[in-house]
Amino acid sequence: MCGIVAAAARREVSEILLEGLRRLEYRGYDSAGMALIDNERNLQLHKQQGKVSELEKAQQLRPVLGCTGIAHTRWATHGEPSAVNAHPHISDQRVALVHNGIIENHQLLRAELLAQGYQFSSATDTEVVVHLLHRELAAGRSLLEAMQSTVGRLEGAYALAAIDTAHPEQVVAARRGSPLVVGVGIGENFLASDQLALRQVTDRFIFLEEGDVVLLSPSELQVFDSAGAPVERTRTSISEAVEVVELGAYDHYMLKEIHEQPRALAATFAQAAGREQLDECFGPGATEVFDRVQGVQIVACGTSFHAGMVARYWLEELAGIPCEVEVASEFRYRKRVGHEGTLLVTISQSGETADTLAALRNAGEGEFIGSLVVSNVANSSLVRESELVFLTQAGMEIGVASTKAFTTQLVGLLMLTMALGRRHAMSPEKQLEITRALQALPDYVRQTLALDGAIERLSDAFIPRHHALFLGRGIHYPIAMEGALKLKEISYIHAEAYPAGELKHGPLALVDNDMPVVAVAPGDELLEKVKSNLEEVRSRGAELFVFADQQAGFVSEPRVKVLSMPHCPEVIKPIVYTVALQLLSYHVALQKGTDVDKPRNLAKSVTVE
Numbered sequence: 001m002c003g004i005v006a007a008a009a010r011r012e013v014s015e016i017l018l019e020g021l022r023r024l025e026y027r028g029y030d031s032a033g034m035a036l037i038d039n040e041r042n043l044q045l046h047k048q049q050g051k052v053s054e055l056e057k058a059q060q061l062r063p064v065l066g067c068t069g070i071a072h073t074r075w076a077t078h079g080e081p082s083a084v085n086a087h088p089h090i091s092d093q094r095v096a097l098v099h100n101g102i103i104e105n106h107q108l109l110r111a112e113l114l115a116q117g118y119q120f121s122s123a124t125d126t127e128v129v130v131h132l133l134h135r136e137l138a139a140g141r142s143l144l145e146a147m148q149s150t151v152g153r154l155e156g157a158y159a160l161a162a163i164d165t166a167h168p169e170q171v172v173a174a175r176r177g178s179p180l181v182v183g184v185g186i187g188e189n190f191l192a193s194d195q196l197a198l199r200q201v202t203d204r205f206i207f208l209e210e211g212d213v214v215l216l217s218p219s220e221l222q223v224f225d226s227a228g229a230p231v232e233r234t235r236t237s238i239s240e241a242v243e244v245v246e247l248g249a250y251d252h253y254m255l256k257e258i259h260e261q262p263r264a265l266a267a268t269f270a271q272a273a274g275r276e277q278l279d280e281c282f283g284p285g286a287t288e289v290f291d292r293v294q295g296v297q298i299v300a301c302g303t304s305f306h307a308g309m310v311a312r313y314w315l316e317e318l319a320g321i322p323c324e325v326e327v328a329s330e331f332r333y334r335k336r337v338g339h340e341g342t343l344l345v346t347i348s349q350s351g352e353t354a355d356t357l358a359a360l361r362n363a364g365e366g367e368f369i370g371s372l373v374v375s376n377v378a379n380s381s382l383v384r385e386s387e388l389v390f391l392t393q394a395g396m397e398i399g400v401a402s403t404k405a406f407t408t409q410l411v412g413l414l415m416l417t418m419a420l421g422r423r424h425a426m427s428p429e430k431q432l433e434i435t436r437a438l439q440a441l442p443d444y445v446r447q448t449l450a451l452d453g454a455i456e457r458l459s460d461a462f463i464p465r466h467h468a469l470f471l472g473r474g475i476h477y478p479i480a481m482e483g484a485l486k487l488k489e490i491s492y493i494h495a496e497a498y499p500a501g502e503l504k505h506g507p508l509a510l511v512d513n514d515m516p517v518v519a520v521a522p523g524d525e526l527l528e529k530v531k532s533n534l535e536e537v538r539s540r541g542a543e544l545f546v547f548a549d550q551q552a553g554f555v556s557e558p559r560v561k562v563l564s565m566p567h568c569p570e571v572i573k574p575i576v577y578t579v580a581l582q583l584l585s586y587h588v589a590l591q592k593g594t595d596v597d598k599p600r601n602l603a604k605s606v607t608v609e
């Protein structure tokens with residue numbers, strides 16, 4: 001989703017801005033731009049539809065140079081992807097501004113500014129902000145004051161950064177609802193929507209808080225809170241080696257990340273090693289909170305929501321703890337009735353998903369006994385704002401379609417089930433059984449990865465199709481949902497998941513010889529029921545693809561293709577089967593020639609509602 005990079009230095013910064021944008025590319029975007037103040041105090045601008053490489057080409061043809069600048073990758077919300085709608089937006093050739101988020105009252109503000117003679121060149125919500133800022137500057141305010149009064153007019157979510165030719169050394173920025181971090185340099189300062197963009201220039205960061213406004217120049221760095229009072233925010237050193245993410249021998253990041261799962265899963269569970277209490281993996285204070293837990297409310301979006309759905313089965317079946325799961329965009333706006341002793345668990349790979357963050361923030365006073373986030377990004381907003389934290393050890397995930405982040409979330413949630421379960425219905429024997437299963441998990445995943453060739457052969461049948469049905473029962477229903485989501489995201493084939501028992505209540509009407517049906521049928525106690533459901537499908541002429549335990553008694557026959565999965569402990573089957581479904585989607589997408597790592601219209605980190 002949109003990315004911001006900004007710099008106030010005494011050296012030329014265009015290459016720093018471009019490198020920052022390159023580092024944010026994986027998040028998904030459709031246009032890019034940058035503006036700098038040159039040494040004659042003029043604004044210089046490049047905006048391009050498409051990749052950052054297009055911006056680089058424009059920069060090679062006509063270099064724009066300067067020591068103060070802002071840059072942006074845009075993921076269209078208001079107005080189509082185009083060079084005109086790309087940021088920065090400009091007012092009066094004087095002020096340039098970039099924005100992440102959505103300004104909800106932009107129509108009202110636009111009408112007000114039009115009436116005052118401002119002209120608009122784009123269809124974006126953002127352009128109102130640059131004109132508002134200009135209006136304040138033209139009234140004689142300083143850059144800081146102008147930003148402070150501008151944000152007072154805005155409703156919605158934003159991270160903003162702006163420059164003004166009348167203040168050529170300064171960058172002003174503000175955040176509410178979208179992340180922004182200051183990179184502290186020596187005799188220079190930077191700003192970005194994600195610290196990753198700035199690791200090229202510094203390892204010292206200030207994560208801005210809600211409502212903060214910041215003024216940067218090479219020699220000054222002043223932060224003001226939402227009331228306008230100067231504040232000192234904590235400086236964080238991120239000194240661990242910058243994670244170098246390269247494709248290596250793989251054709252796509254998604255494939256690489258699928259293959260990284262044995263390591264990532266092992267690293268995630270290894271956090272329990274050598275600890276007296278599993279509680280310690282969830283941060284200081286976990287024991288105190290966990291002792292009081294009577295129920296769990298999980299809130300998440302997309303793939304992370306599917307992880308939550310799997311966790312509900314674990315928490316209720318293995319730990320005997322009531323659990324509700326809800327998508328964040330619904331949860332946040334719903335009137336809710338709290339249950340005593342409920343722990344709020346958010347799940348978010350990025351830790352920045354706007355709806356999930358809003359759900360955490362609007363949890364009512366006393367509604368929950370505490371909040372826990374399962375995330376892959378230390379220092380993300382959800383991590384900073386939650387009381388308890390479980391960090392998955394997936395390593396950076398570049399592919400937009402989540403793979404290793406999802407399976408490591410499941411490991412974290414199974415560990416949570418054990419930590420809570422020992423206080424409820426889980427016996428020490430069961431805990432030992434789960435521990436052994438988690439220790440063996442990387443090996444079962446390796447065995448599944450070895451089925452790549454067989455899965456690739458299955459994928460052929462999906463290429464000419466426009467639809468696919470995924471079926472699962474019990475804990476494997478969310479896995480069917482995740483399989484369907486992966487297929488639709490990266491191959492653009494419409495795929496739906498159903499609990500297999502729901503088939504004859506509607507979806508069976510869709511089933512014919514043009515509808516491939518994928519069944520997640522690991523061979524648990526629901527096996528016989530799944531088999532009957534599959535008969536219903538087969539007798540309507542559908543081609544069946546059954547992912548089943550090698551001991552489940554399924555055999556391939558005409559129009560039934562069986563993928564024999566490793567025989568592994570029940571509890572980890574959702575994780576192991578996910579890996580096979582990830583490979584299926586990957587091979588279908590590969591053959592269809594889609595952009596596997598950056599599927600159209602999608603973003604890695606969804607920082608708007």
Ligand code: F6R
Nearest residue numbers: 302303304348349350353401402
């Ligand atoms: C799908 C996918 C998305 C994310 C969702 C939530 O492959 O990646 O559905 O799971 O946007 O993102 P996080 O987990 O960052 O909150």
